[in-house]
Amino acid sequence: MVEHFFPVAGADPLTRIDRTRSGGSSDAIVDLAAARQFLGRRWRMIAGVALLCVVASALVLSLIPKSYTATAILIVDPRTQKVTQSDAVLGGIGSDAAAVESQVEILESSTLAKRVVAELGLDRGGELTEPSAIEHATESLRGLFGLAHREPSAAEQRERVLQRFSERLRVRRRGLTYVLEIAYSSGSAETAAQVGNALADAYLADQKRQKLDAARSASGLLGARLDDLRGRARDTERAVSTFKNQNGIVDLGAAQTLLDREIAEQSQQLTQAQARGAEAGARYAQARRAMAAGAEGGGTLAEALQSSVVTNLRQQYAQLGAQLADLRNNLGPRHPAVGAAEAQVRTVAGQIRTEIGRLAQGLRNEAEAAAARERTLSASLDRLKGQAARRAQAQVRLAELEREAQASKTILEQSLLRQKETSEQQNLVSSEARILTPAAPPLRPSAPKTGLMLVVALAGGLVLGLGAAAAAEAMEPGLRHPGAIERGLGVPLLGTLPRVTASRFPRDRGGSRVGGQVAGPGHVRLTGDSREHARFDEAIRMLALPLHSGSGLPGLDGGVAGRSGDTLLVTSALAGEGKSTVSEHLAEMFARQGRKVLLVDVDARDARLTRTRRAAQSPGILDALRNASDPGNFIHHGTVDAISFLPIGLARNDSKAAELFFSPALGRAVADLRRRFDLIVLDGPHLLHGVEGRLLLAHADRTALVVEWGRTSREDVRAALDLFERAPGSLAGIILNKVDRKALRRDG
Numbered sequence: 001m002v003e004h005f006f007p008v009a010g011a012d013p014l015t016r017i018d019r020t021r022s023g024g025s026s027d028a029i030v031d032l033a034a035a036r037q038f039l040g041r042r043w044r045m046i047a048g049v050a051l052l053c054v055v056a057s058a059l060v061l062s063l064i065p066k067s068y069t070a071t072a073i074l075i076v077d078p079r080t081q082k083v084t085q086s087d088a089v090l091g092g093i094g095s096d097a098a099a100v101e102s103q104v105e106i107l108e109s110s111t112l113a114k115r116v117v118a119e120l121g122l123d124r125g126g127e128l129t130e131p132s133a134i135e136h137a138t139e140s141l142r143g144l145f146g147l148a149h150r151e152p153s154a155a156e157q158r159e160r161v162l163q164r165f166s167e168r169l170r171v172r173r174r175g176l177t178y179v180l181e182i183a184y185s186s187g188s189a190e191t192a193a194q195v196g197n198a199l200a201d202a203y204l205a206d207q208k209r210q211k212l213d214a215a216r217s218a219s220g221l222l223g224a225r226l227d228d229l230r231g232r233a234r235d236t237e238r239a240v241s242t243f244k245n246q247n248g249i250v251d252l253g254a255a256q257t258l259l260d261r262e263i264a265e266q267s268q269q270l271t272q273a274q275a276r277g278a279e280a281g282a283r284y285a286q287a288r289r290a291m292a293a294g295a296e297g298g299g300t301l302a303e304a305l306q307s308s309v310v311t312n313l314r315q316q317y318a319q320l321g322a323q324l325a326d327l328r329n330n331l332g333p334r335h336p337a338v339g340a341a342e343a344q345v346r347t348v349a350g351q352i353r354t355e356i357g358r359l360a361q362g363l364r365n366e367a368e369a370a371a372a373r374e375r376t377l378s379a380s381l382d383r384l385k386g387q388a389a390r391r392a393q394a395q396v397r398l399a400e401l402e403r404e405a406q407a408s409k410t411i412l413e414q415s416l417l418r419q420k421e422t423s424e425q426q427n428l429v430s431s432e433a434r435i436l437t438p439a440a441p442p443l444r445p446s447a448p449k450t451g452l453m454l455v456v457a458l459a460g461g462l463v464l465g466l467g468a469a470a471a472a473e474a475m476e477p478g479l480r481h482p483g484a485i486e487r488g489l490g491v492p493l494l495g496t497l498p499r500v501t502a503s504r505f506p507r508d509r510g511g512s513r514v515g516g517q518v519a520g521p522g523h524v525r526l527t528g529d530s531r532e533h534a535r536f537d538e539a540i541r542m543l544a545l546p547l548h549s550g551s552g553l554p555g556l557d558g559g560v561a562g563r564s565g566d567t568l569l570v571t572s573a574l575a576g577e578g579k580s581t582v583s584e585h586l587a588e589m590f591a592r593q594g595r596k597v598l599l600v601d602v603d604a605r606d607a608r609l610t611r612t613r614r615a616a617q618s619p620g621i622l623d624a625l626r627n628a629s630d631p632g633n634f635i636h637h638g639t640v641d642a643i644s645f646l647p648i649g650l651a652r653n654d655s656k657a658a659e660l661f662f663s664p665a666l667g668r669a670v671a672d673l674r675r676r677f678d679l680i681v682l683d684g685p686h687l688l689h690g691v692e693g694r695l696l697l698a699h700a701d702r703t704a705l706v707v708e709w710g711r712t713s714r715e716d717v718r719a720a721l722d723l724f725e726r727a728p729g730s731l732a733g734i735i736l737n738k739v740d741r742k743a744l745r746r747d748g
Contacts, residue, residue, distance in 0.1 A: 026693055030231070048465070050462045064448045074434070075178055075180070103203075107182060111206075156258060170185075203433065204435070221667070226416060233409050236408045237408075239405070240402055277371050280367035313351050489721065494734060497739060498536060500535075533739075540585045543589075544590060566702070568732075570583035570684065571687055573705070577686070597644070601683050603684060610648045619647075619649050620647035621634065621682060626651050631669045632673070634646060689714060702730055704729070709738050710738075
């Protein structure tokens with residue numbers, strides 16, 4: 001399939017070149033069409049690299065031994081069981097994150113690893129004792145260098161076993177929970193499960209062992225300390241007793257001493273004595289007043305009232321008084337019976353006074369005795385208070401000794417109680433952790449992860465394939481993809497010409513016609529399949545459309561074929577790209593359209609058209625320039641398709657032929673030819689190996705740059721395009737020549 005591209009109306013190719021090279025932004029971040037074309041061209045390489053990576057990964061995975069991973073799940077319960085009121089010797093694990101992470105380190109410790117290895121006999125044979133692939137390789141290298149093989153010692157072998165065990169073990173905490181996972185990988189599913197369960201059991205046993213050892217240690221320390229505490233308690237109590245004896249302190253209990261009791265009793269007795277003395281004194285004073293009042297006043301005494309003698313006498317005194325009153329009333333005051341009665345009354349009254357006096361004397365004696373007792377008790381109390389004052393200083397020291405004794409006793413009791421509690425706690429040891437899920441033999445291997453590795457290999461292979469395809473794309477020597485010309489170079493692509501076969505045969509008419517890409521002496525004509533001829537002719541016809549103004553296609557109003565005397569320069573960056581063939585076929589196509597076309601060979605270095613048209617010995621344009629003559633004199637007016645041909649001339653063999661292109665005569669010659677022909681097609685020299693082609697750019701209305709498909713490098717094309725930036729001529733676009741249709745279709 002042949003592709004053709006046309007410039008956009010009003011867009012100057014040089015402006016497009018400048019914008020592309022100066023880093024102008026594109027409307028699309030990713031060119032999906034370019035990506036599709038790239039994948040279409042390189043999908044076989046990408047798929048091949050990806051398939052190779054997948055196959056290589058599958059082979060490697062088949063050689064890697066399978067590994068099984070069994071997982072046991074533990075939970076660390078921060079809650080502490082409260083079996084007794086006393087606190088445990090070794091507290092719980094704790095609820096903070098650091099405490100839980102510490103359990104992970106304990107599970108990964110070498111201590112538990114040694115116990116599990118010894119319990120399961122992993123150090124007596126098996127995968128942990130076999131050397132690894134790296135160790136095998138190390139020994140092989142030692143053998144290559146002639147180093148003697150050294151057998152590891154028993155300690156080194158144990159250390160290697162523990163190291164391999166640690167490499168296969170993985171303990172982790174599930175998020176922020178108290179759940180721990182113990183995962184162990186082994187070549188045997190049963191071994192992996194056994195190791196996981198054994199490590200979990202060893203951890204629980206280690207927790208219980210720690211608590212039991214702590215309880216035993218505490219109990220032993222307390223037992224050894226009790227003897228010392230007992231001796232200290234005895235010494236302090238003995239010191240208290242000795243101090244009491246030395247200071248005569250008798251402790252009666254209830255924080256009271258004998259002296260304190262004596263003082264209290266003396267004080268009480270003194271108070272009572274003082275009360276009794278006051279009472280006795282009051283009674284005595286009353287008795288004295290009663291005696292002064294006579295027999296009648298004495299009757300008011302309490303003692304008199306209580307005395308039977310006084311009571312009888314008072315009764316007699318009353319009776320005699322009554323009789324005396326009767327006698328006085330009956331007999332008169334002077335009667336002797338009245339006198340006798342009065343004498344009896346006086347006698348009884350005297351007896352009453354005598355008895356009251358005796359009672360008063362008793363009260364006096366009682367008051368004096370009470371006063372004497374009061375004085376005695378007061379003196380005794382003062383003496384006891386003096387003793388108490390002297391013993392107050394001793395009480396301070398005694399209090400210190402008693403406090404020390406009490407403290408020693410308290411510590412002894414507490415230690416004895418704690419020792420008993422810790423002894424009992426040895427029978428109540430439990431672990432804060434427990435097994436939630438024991439490890440079971442896995443049904444599928446955990447490594448290698450065949451599916452995941454193959455997917456990764458496929459992804460990596462695709463990435464490598466894309467990289468390799470991009471590298472191959474970048475390393476291609478020439479332009480192969482039409483779409484890359486517009487995007488990469490910023491220059492319109494006029495069209496593509498297919499590669500066709502060619503043969504040479506002489507022509508009997510004066511005109512010349514070249515029909516392929518194989519140059520040489522004689523006329524070149526297309527041969528082979530007629531479909532090739534049709535495709536090539538169609539490509540030339542489509543190629544001429546962008547240069548013709550009458551087609552109505554966008555951007556063709558300024559074409560070189562739409563005005564009289566226009567010039568079209570056909571050139572290339574390098575030699576051998578088929579520019580002469582393209583220029584001749586374009587001239588033929590324009591001539592078929594009824595134009596008066598002149599084909600001029602201005603390639604002094606090659607002059608291929610001059611040779612193929614058998615005009616090598618004919619004068620031409622260079623001769624006209626050198627001699628300042630009319631170039632029309634050297635035109636070969638052909639009879640084939642009305643194409644006229646102007647050869648390069650004999651002056652091309654002159655060493656100074658290149659200087660003729662600097663001559664102002666070149667401009668005059670081109671102007672003269674413009675007046676005679678509708679279109680002048682200049683077959684110019686290649687641009688990068690001489691100055692002639694660069695000078696001709698100023699004399700062309702449009703220039704077509706022929707690039708050989710798959711041969712001319714991007715650097716050469718960019719170097720040729722740089723010349724257009726300094727030339728006033730306008731670049732029409734690029735013609736991609738000698739395109740392999742099958743390869744182009746295959747590459748997308």
